[in-house]
Amino acid sequence: MKPASDLLMVDDNPADVALVCEALAANKHRSRLHSVGDGVEAMAFLNHRDKYANAIRPDLVILDLNLPKKDGLAVLTAMKAAPDLRQIPVVIFSTSLLRKDIVRSYDLGANCYVSKPGNLNDFFFAVKSMEEFWFGFVNLPPRGE
Amino acid sequence: MNENEVDILLVDDSQEDVELTLHALRTEGLANHVFIARDGEEALDFLFCTGPHAQRSFDHPPKLVLLDLKMPKVDGMQVLKQIKDDARTKTIPVVLMTSSREERDMAEGYELGVNSYIQKPVDCDEFRKVVKLLGLYWLVTNRPPITNATPQVAKQAP
Numbered sequence: 174m175k176p177a178s179d180l181l182m183v184d185d186n187p188a189d190v191a192l193v194c195e196a197l198a199a200n201k202h203r204s205r206l207h208s209v210g211d212g213v214e215a216m217a218f219l220n221h222r223d224k225y226a227n228a229i230r231p232d233l234v235i236l237d238l239n240l241p242k243k244d245g246l247a248v249l250t251a252m253k254a255a256p257d258l259r260q261i262p263v264v265i266f267s268t269s270l271l272r273k274d275i276v277r278s279y280d281l282g283a284n285c286y287v288s289k290p291g292n293l294n295d296f297f298f299a300v301k302s303m304e305e306f307w308f309g310f311v312n313l314p315p316r317g318e
Numbered sequence: 319m320n321e322n323e324v325d326i327l328l329v330d331d332s333q334e335d336v337e338l339t340l341h342a343l344r345t346e347g348l349a350n351h352v353f354i355a356r357d358g359e360e361a362l363d364f365l366f367c368t369g370p371h372a373q374r375s376f377d378h379p380p381k382l383v384l385l386d387l388k389m390p391k392v393d394g395m396q397v398l399k400q401i402k403d404d405a406r407t408k409t410i411p412v413v414l415m416t417s418s419r420e421e422r423d424m425a426e427g428y429e430l431g432v433n434s435y436i437q438k439p440v441d442c443d444e445f446r447k448v449v450k451l452l453g454l455y456w457l458v459t460n461r462p463p464i465t466n467a468t469p470q471v472a473k474q475a476p
Contacts, residue, residue: 260428270461279409279463284433286461299459306455310448312435314428315421 177203178308181231183215183248184208184266185240189289193235196300202308207231212243216251219258231261232313235303237289238267238274246277253282260314264303325351325457327380329361329397330415331389338442339384342449348457353380358392361385362400365407379410381462384452387416387423395426402431409463411456 180197184190190208197204207228209215215236218225234252238245245265252258262284267274268291275286287303290296307313325348330336336354343349355361363369365383367376383401387394394414401407411433416423419437427435436452439445456462 260425262428262434275461276409276463279411282431285411285456286463287459288461302455302459306451306459307434310436310451312424312437314425314435 177205178232178313179205179207179229180233180235180304181215181218182206182208182235182266183210183212183240183245184235184237185210186237189237192293192296193300196297197304200301200304202304204304204308211241212245212248214242215240215248216243219252219255219261230316232316233307234261234263235266236263236283238265238269238278246274246281249278249281249283262307262311262313264307266299266303323351323378324353324380325382326453327353327355327361327364327383329355329358329383329389329394330386331356332386335386335438335445338445339449342446343453345446346450346453348453357390358394358397361397362392365401365410366404376406379407379463381411382456383410383412385412385414387414387418395423395430398427398430398432411460411462413452413456415452 182190182193194206197206207218209218217223218228221228236245236248245267249263252261252263259282265278265283265286266289268289270288278286287299290299326343328336328339330339340349340352343352353364355364364371364374367374385394385397394416398412398414401410401412408431414427414432414435415438417438424435436448439448
């Protein structure tokens with residue numbers, strides 16, 4: 174069995190974080206969910222700054238687009254420009270279906286774009302399929318130190 | 319098949335792997351618009367609308383490229399690099415699907431911007447399972463970039 178994976182969810186909606194947590198709890202991959210509520214916190218977590226000095230390097234980032242302080246595309250840009258962070262796969266998980274958001278996300282190096290469904294069952298399905306795909310089959314980049 | 323309606327560009331020089339992949343996609347109803355390139359050069363001609371594919375349009379990219387690593391003429395890493403280095407093609411999702419277990423290949427793939435990296439399972443049943451999940455994830459769960467400027471009304475026909 175693969176070792177447990179760490180997932181960082183960047184989302185300002187606590188209800189969405191709780192739903193993802195619930196969806197993951199029912200699955201077999203034993204993923205650990207870490208969450209932050211805005212883009213500045215996300216960069217602090219990823220760069221081990223301040224209260225995140227001991228934060229783990231996540232295997233996957235699930236990133237909302239509309240975030241306070243620093244939006245999702247700015248976080249994505251910063252991650253892909255940082256040599257030590259650019260290999261971490263980023264899944265954009267957003268309610269936006271705007272073509273410009275989807276194309277811009279890929280353009281900036283997002284690994285995939287999953288629209289956040291409004292319906293509860295569809296939401297659970299999307300989260301489970303993300304987990305199954307990324308933690309069940311994909312070879313994630315080596316963590317390094 | 320109309321070359322402008324390709325969902326998946328499958329790039330693999332192994333006949334056996336191509337057949338297994340198509341079979342798995344077919345059982346999920348995902349194999350109707352698959353184009354097969356046998357080496358990296360053919361894949362690049364297809365993606366960059368050159369050579370025998372000069373009639374294709376950049377406005378209709380595949381929704382997914384499934385790319386093997388070790389291939390004749392131009393290898394998978396070179397194909398990936400060219401896709402991700404060019405503004406016309408960089409948004410196309412590319413999944414490296416390879417038998418390589420080299421950590422170096424995995425790291426290089428992600429460094430060059432691969433969307434995901436999957437080791438080909440040796441076991442046939444496991445292979446089918448992976449392809450099925452891969453197809454469903456990228457063609458159903460994932461939202462592909464649509465780079466053409468006008469809405470795809472043609473999809474409504476006939």
